[in-house]
Amino acid sequence: MKRLFSSALVVAAVAGAPAALAQRDNIGIVGSSTVYPFSTVVAERFGRAGTFRTPKVESTGTGGGIKLFCAGVGVQHPDIANASRRIKESEVADCRRNGVTEITEVLIGFDGIVIANAAGAHHYELSLRDVYLALAKDVPNPDGSETLVANPYRTWQQVNPALPANPIEVLGPPPTSGTRDAFAELAMEGGCKTFPWIKAIKDSDESRFKAICHAVREDGAYIEAGENDNLIVQKLAANRNALGVFGYSFMEENADKVQGSAIGGVVPEYEAIADGSYPVSRPLYFYVKKAHVGVIPGIAEFVAEFVSERSMGEEGYLADRGLIALPPAAYGKAAAAARALTPFSL
8 A cells, every 4th residue: 555644744743733742752542442451461561661651542442443543644643443353444445535544454362252141140051043032123023934023032031941031131332342343243143144034135135134133122131331341240240130241351350250151052261262162252453553653652662562472472461361362373474464564455
Protein backbone atom coordinates (compact mmCIF):
# COMPACT_ATOMS: atom_id res chain seq x y z
CA MET A 1 0.00 0.00 0.00
CA LYS A 2 1.21 3.46 -0.85
CA ARG A 3 2.01 5.58 2.18
CA LEU A 4 0.08 8.84 1.95
CA PHE A 5 1.09 10.37 5.26
CA SER A 6 4.81 10.59 5.98
CA SER A 7 6.31 11.06 9.43
CA ALA A 8 7.10 14.63 8.43
CA LEU A 9 3.41 15.30 7.85
CA VAL A 10 2.55 13.78 11.20
CA VAL A 11 5.17 16.00 12.85
CA ALA A 12 3.64 18.97 11.07
CA ALA A 13 0.23 17.93 12.38
CA VAL A 14 1.67 17.74 15.88
CA ALA A 15 3.22 21.19 15.52
CA GLY A 16 -0.15 22.67 14.60
CA ALA A 17 -2.08 20.81 17.29
CA PRO A 18 -3.17 22.17 20.67
CA ALA A 19 -0.41 22.15 23.28
CA ALA A 20 -1.88 19.19 25.17
CA LEU A 21 -1.82 17.07 22.03
CA ALA A 22 1.55 18.30 20.83
CA GLN A 23 3.13 17.11 24.08
CA ARG A 24 1.89 13.51 23.83
CA ASP A 25 4.90 11.29 24.44
CA ASN A 26 3.22 8.04 25.41
CA ILE A 27 1.65 5.38 23.22
CA GLY A 28 -2.16 5.40 22.96
CA ILE A 29 -3.83 1.99 22.75
CA VAL A 30 -7.57 1.30 22.42
CA GLY A 31 -9.80 -1.66 21.63
CA SER A 32 -10.75 -5.13 22.78
CA SER A 33 -11.67 -5.78 26.41
CA THR A 34 -10.31 -9.33 25.92
CA VAL A 35 -6.88 -8.16 24.75
CA TYR A 36 -6.89 -5.30 27.29
CA PRO A 37 -5.41 -7.28 30.23
CA PHE A 38 -2.62 -8.68 28.06
CA SER A 39 -1.83 -5.27 26.59
CA THR A 40 -1.89 -3.70 30.05
CA VAL A 41 0.62 -6.21 31.45
CA VAL A 42 3.02 -5.55 28.55
CA ALA A 43 2.51 -1.78 28.91
CA GLU A 44 3.30 -1.86 32.63
CA ARG A 45 6.49 -3.89 32.13
CA PHE A 46 7.49 -1.68 29.22
CA GLY A 47 7.01 1.45 31.33
CA ARG A 48 8.96 0.03 34.28
CA ALA A 49 12.02 -0.36 32.06
CA GLY A 50 12.32 3.43 32.30
CA THR A 51 13.23 4.27 28.71
CA PHE A 52 9.72 5.24 27.62
CA ARG A 53 6.55 6.30 29.40
CA THR A 54 3.96 3.65 30.19
CA PRO A 55 1.48 3.37 27.30
CA LYS A 56 -2.11 4.36 27.98
CA VAL A 57 -4.41 1.37 27.36
CA GLU A 58 -8.19 1.82 27.11
CA SER A 59 -10.87 -0.86 26.87
CA THR A 60 -13.31 0.41 24.25
CA GLY A 61 -14.34 -2.83 22.57
CA THR A 62 -12.89 -4.06 19.29
CA GLY A 63 -15.30 -2.25 16.99
CA GLY A 64 -15.11 1.02 18.90
CA GLY A 65 -11.33 0.84 19.13
CA ILE A 66 -10.83 0.19 15.43
CA LYS A 67 -13.16 3.08 14.62
CA LEU A 68 -11.00 5.41 16.73
CA PHE A 69 -7.81 3.96 15.26
CA CYS A 70 -9.07 4.45 11.69
CA ALA A 71 -10.25 8.02 12.23
CA GLY A 72 -6.96 9.52 11.06
CA VAL A 73 -3.23 10.14 11.41
CA GLY A 74 -1.94 12.52 14.09
CA VAL A 75 -1.46 12.65 17.83
CA GLN A 76 -5.19 13.00 18.52
CA HIS A 77 -5.68 9.48 17.16
CA PRO A 78 -4.61 6.15 18.78
CA ASP A 79 -1.41 4.43 17.72
CA ILE A 80 -2.50 0.83 18.33
CA ALA A 81 -5.86 -0.99 18.30
CA ASN A 82 -6.39 -4.27 20.16
CA ALA A 83 -8.86 -6.69 18.56
CA SER A 84 -10.49 -9.97 19.51
CA ARG A 85 -11.30 -10.64 15.87
CA ARG A 86 -9.58 -9.80 12.59
CA ILE A 87 -10.15 -6.31 11.22
CA LYS A 88 -12.96 -6.21 8.63
CA GLU A 89 -12.61 -5.10 5.01
CA SER A 90 -15.05 -2.27 5.69
CA GLU A 91 -12.85 -1.07 8.57
CA VAL A 92 -9.72 -1.17 6.41
CA ALA A 93 -11.59 0.90 3.82
CA ASP A 94 -12.54 3.39 6.55
CA CYS A 95 -8.87 3.62 7.55
CA ARG A 96 -7.84 4.33 3.96
CA ARG A 97 -10.47 7.04 3.55
CA ASN A 98 -8.95 8.78 6.57
CA GLY A 99 -5.32 8.46 5.44
CA VAL A 100 -4.40 5.44 7.57
CA THR A 101 -2.81 3.45 4.77
CA GLU A 102 -0.07 1.33 6.34
CA ILE A 103 -1.15 -1.00 9.13
CA THR A 104 0.78 -3.83 10.73
CA GLU A 105 -1.32 -6.78 11.91
CA VAL A 106 0.05 -8.71 14.88
CA LEU A 107 -1.45 -12.11 15.75
CA ILE A 108 -0.68 -12.63 19.44
CA GLY A 109 -2.37 -15.93 20.29
CA PHE A 110 -5.75 -17.51 20.90
CA ASP A 111 -8.57 -17.23 23.38
CA GLY A 112 -11.70 -19.25 24.02
CA ILE A 113 -15.10 -17.68 24.54
CA VAL A 114 -16.71 -19.20 27.61
CA ILE A 115 -20.26 -19.38 28.85
CA ALA A 116 -19.69 -19.28 32.58
CA ASN A 117 -21.67 -19.15 35.80
CA ALA A 118 -20.95 -18.85 39.49
CA ALA A 119 -18.53 -21.39 40.94
CA GLY A 120 -20.48 -24.09 42.76
CA ALA A 121 -23.69 -23.47 40.80
CA HIS A 122 -25.08 -26.05 38.34
CA HIS A 123 -22.37 -26.96 35.82
CA TYR A 124 -23.88 -26.67 32.36
CA GLU A 125 -23.11 -29.04 29.50
CA LEU A 126 -24.33 -27.30 26.37
CA SER A 127 -24.34 -28.03 22.67
CA LEU A 128 -23.98 -25.29 20.07
CA ARG A 129 -27.63 -25.94 19.18
CA ASP A 130 -28.62 -25.31 22.82
CA VAL A 131 -26.80 -21.96 22.74
CA TYR A 132 -28.46 -20.90 19.49
CA LEU A 133 -31.96 -21.90 20.58
CA ALA A 134 -31.54 -20.15 23.93
CA LEU A 135 -30.23 -16.84 22.59
CA ALA A 136 -31.39 -16.32 18.99
CA LYS A 137 -34.00 -13.68 18.26
CA ASP A 138 -35.93 -16.01 15.94
CA VAL A 139 -35.70 -19.80 16.03
CA PRO A 140 -37.11 -22.75 14.05
CA ASN A 141 -40.76 -23.38 14.83
CA PRO A 142 -41.03 -26.03 17.59
CA ASP A 143 -43.76 -27.70 15.50
CA GLY A 144 -41.02 -28.95 13.18
CA SER A 145 -41.99 -26.90 10.15
CA GLU A 146 -39.32 -25.03 8.20
CA THR A 147 -40.45 -21.66 9.50
CA LEU A 148 -39.13 -19.20 12.07
CA VAL A 149 -40.88 -17.86 15.15
CA ALA A 150 -39.95 -15.33 17.81
CA ASN A 151 -37.93 -17.17 20.44
CA PRO A 152 -40.48 -18.84 22.76
CA TYR A 153 -38.00 -20.43 25.17
CA ARG A 154 -37.91 -19.11 28.72
CA THR A 155 -35.95 -21.84 30.52
CA TRP A 156 -32.96 -23.99 29.60
CA GLN A 157 -35.09 -27.11 30.08
CA GLN A 158 -37.46 -25.92 27.35
CA VAL A 159 -34.46 -25.73 25.02
CA ASN A 160 -33.19 -29.18 26.01
CA PRO A 161 -34.96 -31.51 28.50
CA ALA A 162 -31.55 -32.59 29.83
CA LEU A 163 -30.85 -29.06 31.11
CA PRO A 164 -32.16 -27.54 34.36
CA ALA A 165 -35.39 -25.55 34.55
CA ASN A 166 -33.46 -22.36 35.31
CA PRO A 167 -34.55 -19.22 33.46
CA ILE A 168 -32.47 -18.23 30.43
CA GLU A 169 -30.54 -15.21 31.65
CA VAL A 170 -27.22 -14.55 29.90
CA LEU A 171 -25.03 -11.50 30.43
CA GLY A 172 -22.79 -10.68 27.51
CA PRO A 173 -20.97 -8.06 25.45
CA PRO A 174 -22.60 -5.42 23.20
CA PRO A 175 -22.51 -5.35 19.36
CA THR A 176 -19.33 -3.21 19.36
CA SER A 177 -17.41 -6.05 21.01
CA GLY A 178 -15.15 -8.43 19.12
CA THR A 179 -16.20 -11.09 21.62
CA ARG A 180 -19.82 -10.59 20.53
CA ASP A 181 -18.82 -10.87 16.85
CA ALA A 182 -16.83 -14.04 17.46
CA PHE A 183 -19.55 -15.53 19.67
CA ALA A 184 -22.13 -14.93 16.95
CA GLU A 185 -19.95 -16.51 14.28
CA LEU A 186 -18.66 -19.48 16.26
CA ALA A 187 -21.37 -20.34 18.77
CA MET A 188 -24.64 -18.95 17.40
CA GLU A 189 -23.92 -19.77 13.75
CA GLY A 190 -22.48 -23.14 14.75
CA GLY A 191 -25.74 -24.07 16.43
CA CYS A 192 -27.85 -22.53 13.68
CA LYS A 193 -26.18 -24.68 11.02
CA THR A 194 -27.34 -27.85 12.77
CA PHE A 195 -30.69 -27.16 11.10
CA PRO A 196 -30.08 -28.29 7.48
CA TRP A 197 -32.77 -26.08 5.95
CA ILE A 198 -31.24 -22.97 7.53
CA LYS A 199 -27.72 -24.03 6.57
CA ALA A 200 -28.91 -24.31 2.96
CA ILE A 201 -29.99 -20.65 2.97
CA LYS A 202 -26.33 -19.56 3.17
CA ASP A 203 -25.68 -20.61 -0.43
CA SER A 204 -28.58 -18.60 -1.84
CA ASP A 205 -28.88 -15.62 0.53
CA GLU A 206 -25.95 -15.12 2.90
CA SER A 207 -27.32 -11.87 4.37
CA ARG A 208 -30.58 -13.61 5.35
CA PHE A 209 -28.60 -16.54 6.74
CA LYS A 210 -26.58 -14.18 8.97
CA ALA A 211 -29.73 -12.35 10.07
CA ILE A 212 -31.24 -15.65 11.17
CA CYS A 213 -28.12 -17.05 12.82
CA HIS A 214 -26.45 -13.97 14.36
CA ALA A 215 -29.39 -11.92 15.68
CA VAL A 216 -29.60 -12.11 19.47
CA ARG A 217 -32.94 -11.94 21.26
CA GLU A 218 -33.97 -8.60 22.76
CA ASP A 219 -36.63 -9.69 25.23
CA GLY A 220 -34.45 -9.60 28.35
CA ALA A 221 -33.02 -13.12 28.21
CA TYR A 222 -29.74 -11.71 26.84
CA ILE A 223 -28.49 -8.71 28.79
CA GLU A 224 -25.82 -6.44 27.33
CA ALA A 225 -23.30 -5.82 30.10
CA GLY A 226 -21.03 -3.37 28.27
CA GLU A 227 -17.31 -3.90 27.84
CA ASN A 228 -16.71 -4.51 31.55
CA ASP A 229 -16.11 -8.21 32.18
CA ASN A 230 -15.63 -7.51 35.88
CA LEU A 231 -19.25 -6.37 36.03
CA ILE A 232 -20.39 -9.67 34.53
CA VAL A 233 -18.46 -11.64 37.15
CA GLN A 234 -20.01 -9.55 39.93
CA LYS A 235 -23.50 -10.17 38.57
CA LEU A 236 -22.87 -13.91 38.24
CA ALA A 237 -21.82 -14.04 41.89
CA ALA A 238 -25.04 -12.24 42.86
CA ASN A 239 -27.32 -14.37 40.65
CA ARG A 240 -26.47 -18.08 40.57
CA ASN A 241 -29.05 -18.73 37.82
CA ALA A 242 -27.35 -16.36 35.38
CA LEU A 243 -24.62 -17.17 32.86
CA GLY A 244 -22.10 -14.83 31.31
CA VAL A 245 -20.17 -14.67 28.02
CA PHE A 246 -16.52 -13.56 28.08
CA GLY A 247 -12.98 -14.69 27.25
CA TYR A 248 -11.28 -17.74 28.71
CA SER A 249 -8.41 -15.63 30.02
CA PHE A 250 -10.82 -13.63 32.16
CA MET A 251 -12.37 -16.84 33.49
CA GLU A 252 -8.87 -18.00 34.46
CA GLU A 253 -8.28 -14.75 36.35
CA ASN A 254 -11.51 -15.34 38.29
CA ALA A 255 -11.36 -19.12 38.70
CA ASP A 256 -12.33 -18.78 42.35
CA LYS A 257 -15.60 -17.06 41.36
CA VAL A 258 -16.76 -18.60 38.06
CA GLN A 259 -16.70 -21.87 36.12
CA GLY A 260 -16.93 -22.49 32.39
CA SER A 261 -19.67 -24.61 30.84
CA ALA A 262 -18.76 -27.56 28.66
CA ILE A 263 -19.68 -26.96 25.00
CA GLY A 264 -20.00 -29.90 22.70
CA GLY A 265 -18.69 -32.09 25.51
CA VAL A 266 -15.46 -30.11 25.85
CA VAL A 267 -14.60 -28.02 28.93
CA PRO A 268 -12.80 -24.71 28.21
CA GLU A 269 -9.21 -25.48 29.18
CA TYR A 270 -5.85 -24.27 27.86
CA GLU A 271 -5.03 -27.47 25.97
CA ALA A 272 -8.50 -27.79 24.44
CA ILE A 273 -8.37 -24.24 23.10
CA ALA A 274 -4.79 -24.65 21.85
CA ASP A 275 -5.55 -27.84 19.91
CA GLY A 276 -8.88 -26.58 18.54
CA SER A 277 -11.09 -29.19 20.20
CA TYR A 278 -12.97 -26.52 22.17
CA PRO A 279 -15.47 -25.25 19.57
CA VAL A 280 -15.65 -21.57 20.55
CA SER A 281 -12.11 -20.25 20.23
CA ARG A 282 -10.72 -17.32 18.23
CA PRO A 283 -7.45 -15.54 17.37
CA LEU A 284 -6.44 -12.30 19.08
CA TYR A 285 -4.67 -9.37 17.38
CA PHE A 286 -3.41 -5.86 17.67
CA TYR A 287 -2.93 -3.35 14.85
CA VAL A 288 -0.18 -0.73 14.60
CA LYS A 289 -0.44 2.59 12.73
CA LYS A 290 2.90 2.67 10.93
CA ALA A 291 2.68 6.44 10.21
CA HIS A 292 3.04 7.05 13.97
CA VAL A 293 6.20 4.93 14.34
CA GLY A 294 9.17 7.23 14.95
CA VAL A 295 6.86 10.11 15.83
CA ILE A 296 5.22 8.85 19.01
CA PRO A 297 8.14 7.56 21.11
CA GLY A 298 8.52 3.84 21.74
CA ILE A 299 6.02 2.20 19.38
CA ALA A 300 8.53 -0.11 17.68
CA GLU A 301 10.09 -0.98 21.04
CA PHE A 302 6.68 -1.70 22.60
CA VAL A 303 5.78 -4.01 19.70
CA ALA A 304 9.12 -5.81 20.11
CA GLU A 305 8.42 -6.33 23.83
CA PHE A 306 4.91 -7.61 23.14
CA VAL A 307 6.08 -10.24 20.64
CA SER A 308 9.18 -11.27 22.58
CA GLU A 309 9.57 -14.87 23.70
CA ARG A 310 9.45 -13.76 27.35
CA SER A 311 6.06 -12.16 26.70
CA MET A 312 4.20 -14.11 24.00
CA GLY A 313 6.08 -17.41 24.11
CA GLU A 314 4.67 -20.67 25.46
CA GLU A 315 6.41 -20.02 28.80
CA GLY A 316 5.95 -16.23 28.64
CA TYR A 317 4.33 -14.00 31.19
CA LEU A 318 1.18 -13.59 29.04
CA ALA A 319 0.62 -17.35 29.15
CA ASP A 320 0.50 -16.97 32.93
CA ARG A 321 -2.40 -14.54 32.37
CA GLY A 322 -4.35 -17.00 30.20
CA LEU A 323 -3.17 -16.24 26.67
CA ILE A 324 -3.12 -19.39 24.53
CA ALA A 325 0.29 -19.20 22.86
CA LEU A 326 0.81 -19.61 19.13
CA PRO A 327 2.48 -22.82 17.91
CA PRO A 328 6.23 -22.27 17.39
CA ALA A 329 6.12 -21.86 13.59
CA ALA A 330 3.19 -19.44 13.72
CA TYR A 331 4.84 -17.53 16.57
CA GLY A 332 8.08 -17.10 14.60
CA LYS A 333 6.20 -15.79 11.56
CA ALA A 334 4.02 -13.39 13.60
CA ALA A 335 6.95 -12.05 15.63
CA ALA A 336 9.10 -11.44 12.56
CA ALA A 337 6.34 -9.52 10.75
CA ALA A 338 5.67 -7.48 13.89
CA ARG A 339 9.31 -6.53 14.47
CA ALA A 340 9.62 -5.48 10.82
CA LEU A 341 6.32 -3.57 11.09
CA THR A 342 5.34 -5.16 7.81
CA PRO A 343 2.07 -3.71 6.40
CA PHE A 344 -0.61 -6.31 5.78
CA SER A 345 -3.50 -6.67 3.36
CA LEU A 346 -6.67 -8.69 3.70
